[in-house]
Amino acid sequence: MSPDAPRRGNCLIFALRQWFTRGGYLIVRRSRWGWWPHFLWAPDLGDLPVEHFAPVTPRTDLRFPPLIFNGTVRTRDH
Numbered sequence: 001m002s003p004d005a006p007r008r009g010n011c012l013i014f015a016l017r018q019w020f021t022r023g024g025y026l027i028v029r030r031s032r033w034g035w036w037p038h039f040l041w042a043p044d045l046g047d048l049p050v051e052h053f054a055p056v057t058p059r060t061d062l063r064f065p066p067l068i069f070n071g072t073v074r075t076r077d078h
Contacts, residue, residue, distance in 0.1 A: 007070070007071065007072075008068055008069065008070055008071070009053055009068060009069075009071060010053060010065075010067060010068055010069065010071070011038055011039040011040070011052055011053045011054070011071075012039045013053070014039070014041070014051075014052065014053035014071075014073065015027075015039035015040060015041040015052070015053070016039075018041040018051065019041060022041075022043065023043070024041055024042055024043040024044065025041070025042045025043075025044070025045060026039060026040075026041060027039070027040040027041065027042060027050065028040075031065070033058060033060050033065065034064075034065065036064070036065060038052070039052070040052040049075065050075070050076075051073055051074070051075055052073070052074055053071045053072070053073055053074075054071055054072065054074050055069050055070065055071050056070050056071055056072055057070075
């Protein structure tokens with residue numbers, strides 16, 4: 001499966017998997033879609049390339065995000 005192929009999960013599962021297998025840093029920030037946290041992973045804090053798991057089609061109309069969703073790995077935080 002290619003790295004950007006859609007799969008099921010969430011940002012926390014993705015970030016923890018990267019941290020346990022590749023080391024690096026977990027980054028926590030407020031989600032752009034609401035008040036809940038969003039988890040990202042970076043291999044180092046130098047240039048700060050980040051990876052995170054985000055929904056393929058974000059649902060901003062929901063009060064709470066789904067725990068598990070169809071998403072893809074993104075390398076830019078925007």
